Amino acid sequence: MSEHLELISENISQWSAVSKITPEIQKKEIKPFVILSLKELEGIEDERLSSLMNAEKFAAVRAIVRHFARLRSATKSLWGQDDVKTFLDGLRFSPECTSELSVLLCTEKLYENIPKHLRMKPGVVSLQWKIDVSLSQSTIETENPSPQRRKEIMHTLKHVIVTFVLTDGHTRTYRLSISQFHELRYVIASALKNMIVLERRKCMKKD
Structure with missing residues (x-):
């Protein structure tokens, strides 16, 4: 299974109600329903939305x-x-509807004006970190400090460079103090622990 198919097929059980209606949808209805769906999602009024004869079909699309x-x-x-x-x-679309709808859903212009509240925040593909001692070394070279002062400088001016690669292709780099880095580790560990607890609950398990 490709990464994209895995993404769009997540929680496939939520589509059971939709799959009961899709076999009734005709090819000629696909494009008008998609256009109306986009208008509604973008907050654009269209009088056709209030006089739909096939509301269930439209809701599915x-x-x-x-x-x-x-x-x-x-x-x-x-x-x-x-x-x-x-x-x-x-989802049990007819082959003709599948072909028509897949072409429309793969058209990039379809997504140009999607409102912000519908957009997902990108996920993390990878995380890398490294210790940056360049500032502390520069300070030590400038001050020529005592051994005790050297330890203080190394502790105070040592940073961690954290780089995130995101699912949208962007890269984010942050320069954290040691304490901030440990706080980040704690937050991530806590989130993972809570996710494990949730996954073990009966309400989160698939039948």
């Missing part, structure tokens, strides 16, 4: 458009059409 629009902000690379088709096939 809207949920999918919202899903893809939200996840698109979390990754830099474009959706792969094969991945999108695999996902839509799993």
Whole structure:
């Protein structure tokens, strides 16, 4: 399974209600529903939204458009059409609808005006850190301190450079003091511990 397919197929059980409606959707309805879905998500009024004859079908397509629009902000690379088709096939769309909708969902212009509240914050692909002693060494060379003072300088002016590579392709680099770095480690460890506790609860387990 590709990274993109894994991303869009996460929590596939949430689509059970949608998959009951999708077999009834016709190819000719796909594009109008996608356009209306985008308008609604962008907060643009359209009188057609108040007079829909097939509200359940529209709601199903809207949920999918919202899903893809939200996840698109979390990754830099474009959706792969094969991945999108695999996902839509799993929702029981007809082959014609799958083909039509997959082309639309893989069109980048679709996501240009998605409001901020729908966007996901990017995840972390990797984290690297290294100790930076350049400032402390420079200070020692300038001051020529006593052994005790040298220890104080090394302790006070030593930093940690932390680099995050994110799922949207960006890289973030931070210069932390030793105490800030230990605080970061504690926060990450606490978050992981809480995630493990949540995963063990019955309500979080899939049937």
